[in-house]
Amino acid sequence: QVQLQESGPGLVKTSETLSLTCTVSGASITNYFWTWIRQPPGKGLEWIGYIYYTGNTNYNPSLRSRVTISIDTSKNQFSLRLTAVTAADTAVYYCASVAGGSRRFDPWGQGMLVTVSS
Protein backbone atom coordinates (compact mmCIF):
# COMPACT_ATOMS: atom_id res chain seq x y z
CA GLN A 1 0.00 0.00 0.00
CA VAL A 2 1.01 3.63 -0.40
CA GLN A 3 3.12 5.03 2.41
CA LEU A 4 4.45 8.54 2.92
CA GLN A 5 7.26 9.78 5.17
CA GLU A 6 8.17 13.37 5.94
CA SER A 7 11.78 14.38 6.57
CA GLY A 8 13.75 17.55 7.17
CA PRO A 9 14.97 19.86 9.95
CA GLY A 10 12.81 19.98 13.05
CA LEU A 11 14.05 23.44 14.00
CA VAL A 12 14.17 26.50 11.75
CA LYS A 13 15.27 30.01 12.67
CA THR A 14 12.91 32.96 12.36
CA SER A 15 13.00 34.63 8.89
CA GLU A 16 14.71 31.60 7.30
CA THR A 17 13.29 28.97 4.94
CA LEU A 18 11.53 25.79 6.03
CA SER A 19 12.25 22.83 3.74
CA LEU A 20 10.62 19.41 4.01
CA THR A 21 10.61 16.35 1.78
CA CYS A 22 7.99 13.62 1.50
CA THR A 23 9.14 10.21 0.27
CA VAL A 24 6.48 8.05 -1.36
CA SER A 25 6.66 4.27 -1.35
CA GLY A 26 4.28 1.64 -2.69
CA ALA A 27 3.13 3.73 -5.65
CA SER A 28 4.52 5.84 -8.45
CA ILE A 29 4.43 9.55 -7.75
CA THR A 30 3.13 10.02 -11.30
CA ASN A 31 -0.23 8.47 -10.37
CA TYR A 32 -1.80 11.06 -8.09
CA PHE A 33 -1.82 14.60 -6.80
CA TRP A 34 0.29 15.19 -3.67
CA THR A 35 -0.36 17.69 -0.92
CA TRP A 36 1.00 19.35 2.20
CA ILE A 37 -1.15 20.11 5.25
CA ARG A 38 -0.11 21.59 8.60
CA GLN A 39 -1.46 21.77 12.13
CA PRO A 40 -0.16 24.27 14.72
CA PRO A 41 0.04 22.81 18.23
CA GLY A 42 -3.44 22.55 19.72
CA LYS A 43 -5.10 24.00 16.62
CA GLY A 44 -6.88 22.84 13.48
CA LEU A 45 -5.74 21.62 10.08
CA GLU A 46 -4.64 24.03 7.36
CA TRP A 47 -4.23 23.03 3.72
CA ILE A 48 -0.98 24.37 2.24
CA GLY A 49 -0.98 23.28 -1.40
CA TYR A 50 -0.76 20.45 -3.92
CA ILE A 51 1.30 19.34 -6.88
CA TYR A 52 0.80 16.96 -9.81
CA TYR A 53 3.69 15.08 -11.36
CA THR A 54 3.58 17.42 -14.35
CA GLY A 55 4.51 20.24 -11.98
CA ASN A 56 1.05 21.76 -11.89
CA THR A 57 0.54 23.36 -8.46
CA ASN A 58 -2.01 25.29 -6.47
CA TYR A 59 -1.60 26.91 -3.07
CA ASN A 60 -3.60 28.27 -0.17
CA PRO A 61 -4.10 31.95 -0.99
CA SER A 62 -2.98 32.94 2.51
CA LEU A 63 0.42 31.27 2.00
CA ARG A 64 0.86 31.63 -1.77
CA SER A 65 3.50 34.36 -1.59
CA ARG A 66 5.81 32.23 0.57
CA VAL A 67 5.18 28.63 -0.57
CA THR A 68 6.73 26.47 -3.26
CA ILE A 69 5.95 22.78 -3.74
CA SER A 70 8.15 20.81 -6.13
CA ILE A 71 8.40 17.20 -7.27
CA ASP A 72 11.24 14.82 -8.15
CA THR A 73 9.80 11.89 -10.06
CA SER A 74 13.18 10.13 -10.24
CA LYS A 75 13.27 9.90 -6.44
CA ASN A 76 9.51 9.47 -5.92
CA GLN A 77 9.60 12.52 -3.65
CA PHE A 78 7.92 15.89 -3.39
CA SER A 79 9.01 18.85 -1.32
CA LEU A 80 7.78 21.94 0.50
CA ARG A 81 9.58 25.27 0.84
CA LEU A 82 8.16 28.02 3.05
CA THR A 83 10.12 31.26 3.17
CA ALA A 84 10.39 34.01 5.79
CA VAL A 85 9.04 31.83 8.60
CA THR A 86 7.82 33.14 11.93
CA ALA A 87 6.68 31.48 15.13
CA ALA A 88 3.21 31.24 13.59
CA ASP A 89 4.60 28.64 11.16
CA THR A 90 5.43 26.26 14.01
CA ALA A 91 3.30 23.20 13.30
CA VAL A 92 3.14 19.52 12.56
CA TYR A 93 3.53 19.25 8.80
CA TYR A 94 1.83 16.35 7.03
CA CYS A 95 2.22 15.14 3.48
CA ALA A 96 -0.63 13.20 1.90
CA SER A 97 -1.88 11.75 -1.33
CA VAL A 98 -4.94 13.20 -3.02
CA ALA A 99 -6.58 9.89 -3.77
CA GLY A 100 -7.96 9.23 -7.22
CA GLY A 101 -10.78 11.43 -8.44
CA SER A 102 -12.40 11.82 -5.04
CA ARG A 103 -10.37 14.76 -3.76
CA ARG A 104 -9.81 13.00 -0.44
CA PHE A 105 -6.52 13.05 1.45
CA ASP A 106 -5.54 9.41 1.82
CA PRO A 107 -3.13 8.20 3.04
CA TRP A 108 -1.24 10.64 5.23
CA GLY A 109 2.32 10.62 6.46
CA GLN A 110 2.87 10.39 10.20
CA GLY A 111 3.60 14.10 10.42
CA MET A 112 6.67 16.06 11.45
CA LEU A 113 6.87 18.83 14.03
CA VAL A 114 8.77 21.87 12.81
CA THR A 115 9.53 24.54 15.39
CA VAL A 116 10.41 28.09 14.38
CA SER A 117 12.55 29.87 16.92
CA SER A 118 15.08 32.63 17.03
Added chain:
Amino acid sequence: QSALTQPASVSGSPGQSITISCTGTSSDVGAYNYVSWYQQHPDKAPKVMIYDVSKRPSGVSNRFSGSKSGNTASLTISGLQAEDEAEYYCSSFTSSNTYVFGTGTKVTVL
Protein backbone atom coordinates in the same frame (compact mmCIF):
# COMPACT_ATOMS: atom_id res chain seq x y z
CA GLN B 1 -10.75 31.44 1.80
CA SER B 2 -12.37 31.03 5.21
CA ALA B 3 -12.42 27.84 7.24
CA LEU B 4 -15.63 25.84 7.16
CA THR B 5 -17.69 26.22 10.33
CA GLN B 6 -18.09 23.28 12.69
CA PRO B 7 -19.37 23.15 16.28
CA ALA B 8 -16.50 23.17 18.75
CA SER B 9 -17.79 20.14 20.61
CA VAL B 10 -20.43 17.44 20.47
CA SER B 11 -21.06 14.75 23.06
CA GLY B 12 -23.17 11.66 23.46
CA SER B 13 -23.57 8.53 25.52
CA PRO B 14 -22.48 5.11 24.28
CA GLY B 15 -24.98 3.73 21.79
CA GLN B 16 -26.44 7.10 20.93
CA SER B 17 -26.18 8.90 17.59
CA ILE B 18 -24.57 12.27 17.10
CA THR B 19 -24.34 14.60 14.11
CA ILE B 20 -21.61 17.11 13.31
CA SER B 21 -22.35 19.93 10.88
CA CYS B 22 -19.94 21.61 8.48
CA THR B 23 -21.12 24.89 6.97
CA GLY B 24 -19.44 26.54 4.02
CA THR B 25 -20.49 28.54 1.00
CA SER B 26 -21.63 28.06 -2.57
CA SER B 27 -17.94 28.22 -3.56
CA ASP B 28 -16.91 25.18 -1.55
CA VAL B 29 -19.35 22.80 0.18
CA GLY B 30 -22.23 23.84 -2.05
CA ALA B 31 -20.20 23.76 -5.26
CA TYR B 32 -19.20 20.11 -5.54
CA ASN B 33 -19.78 16.72 -3.92
CA TYR B 34 -16.18 16.69 -2.71
CA VAL B 35 -16.65 16.88 1.04
CA SER B 36 -14.52 14.59 3.19
CA TRP B 37 -14.46 13.91 6.92
CA TYR B 38 -11.35 13.07 8.96
CA GLN B 39 -10.97 11.55 12.41
CA GLN B 40 -7.91 12.49 14.45
CA HIS B 41 -6.91 10.91 17.73
CA PRO B 42 -4.37 12.76 19.91
CA ASP B 43 -0.86 12.81 18.43
CA LYS B 44 -1.97 10.80 15.40
CA ALA B 45 -2.34 11.67 11.76
CA PRO B 46 -5.90 12.24 10.55
CA LYS B 47 -7.76 9.34 8.93
CA VAL B 48 -10.43 9.70 6.26
CA MET B 49 -13.82 8.41 7.42
CA ILE B 50 -16.10 9.74 4.66
CA TYR B 51 -15.36 11.11 1.18
CA ASP B 52 -17.41 12.44 -1.73
CA VAL B 53 -20.05 13.52 0.85
CA SER B 54 -21.28 10.03 1.72
CA LYS B 55 -18.82 7.32 0.63
CA ARG B 56 -16.97 5.17 3.16
CA PRO B 57 -13.44 3.91 2.52
CA SER B 58 -12.84 0.22 2.91
CA GLY B 59 -12.42 -0.67 6.57
CA VAL B 60 -14.40 2.23 8.01
CA SER B 61 -17.36 1.20 10.15
CA ASN B 62 -20.82 1.63 8.67
CA ARG B 63 -21.72 3.50 11.85
CA PHE B 64 -20.24 6.54 10.08
CA SER B 65 -22.37 8.23 7.44
CA GLY B 66 -22.33 11.53 5.60
CA SER B 67 -24.79 13.79 3.84
CA LYS B 68 -25.10 17.28 2.39
CA SER B 69 -27.80 19.86 1.92
CA GLY B 70 -26.95 23.09 0.18
CA ASN B 71 -23.89 24.63 1.77
CA THR B 72 -23.92 22.37 4.85
CA ALA B 73 -22.50 18.88 5.11
CA SER B 74 -23.05 16.53 8.03
CA LEU B 75 -21.34 13.55 9.61
CA THR B 76 -23.42 11.17 11.69
CA ILE B 77 -21.96 8.62 14.05
CA SER B 78 -24.51 6.04 15.15
CA GLY B 79 -24.07 3.54 17.97
CA LEU B 80 -21.45 5.80 19.57
CA GLN B 81 -18.48 3.92 21.03
CA ALA B 82 -15.64 4.96 23.32
CA GLU B 83 -13.16 4.62 20.45
CA ASP B 84 -15.06 7.32 18.52
CA GLU B 85 -13.86 9.96 20.97
CA ALA B 86 -11.60 12.14 18.82
CA GLU B 87 -11.39 15.38 16.86
CA TYR B 88 -13.28 15.46 13.57
CA TYR B 89 -12.57 17.76 10.62
CA CYS B 90 -14.48 18.28 7.41
CA SER B 91 -12.76 19.33 4.20
CA SER B 92 -14.05 20.58 0.87
CA PHE B 93 -12.65 21.14 -2.59
CA THR B 94 -13.37 24.69 -3.77
CA SER B 95 -14.24 26.49 -6.99
CA SER B 96 -10.70 27.92 -6.97
CA ASN B 97 -9.29 24.37 -7.20
CA THR B 98 -8.04 24.65 -3.64
CA TYR B 99 -9.06 22.89 -0.44
CA VAL B 100 -10.38 24.19 2.85
CA PHE B 101 -10.76 22.47 6.22
CA GLY B 102 -13.37 22.94 8.88
CA THR B 103 -12.63 24.37 12.31
CA GLY B 104 -12.79 20.96 13.95
CA THR B 105 -15.19 19.29 16.40
CA LYS B 106 -14.23 17.50 19.59
CA VAL B 107 -16.43 14.46 20.09
CA THR B 108 -16.76 13.28 23.68
CA VAL B 109 -18.28 9.96 24.67
CA LEU B 110 -19.91 10.45 28.06
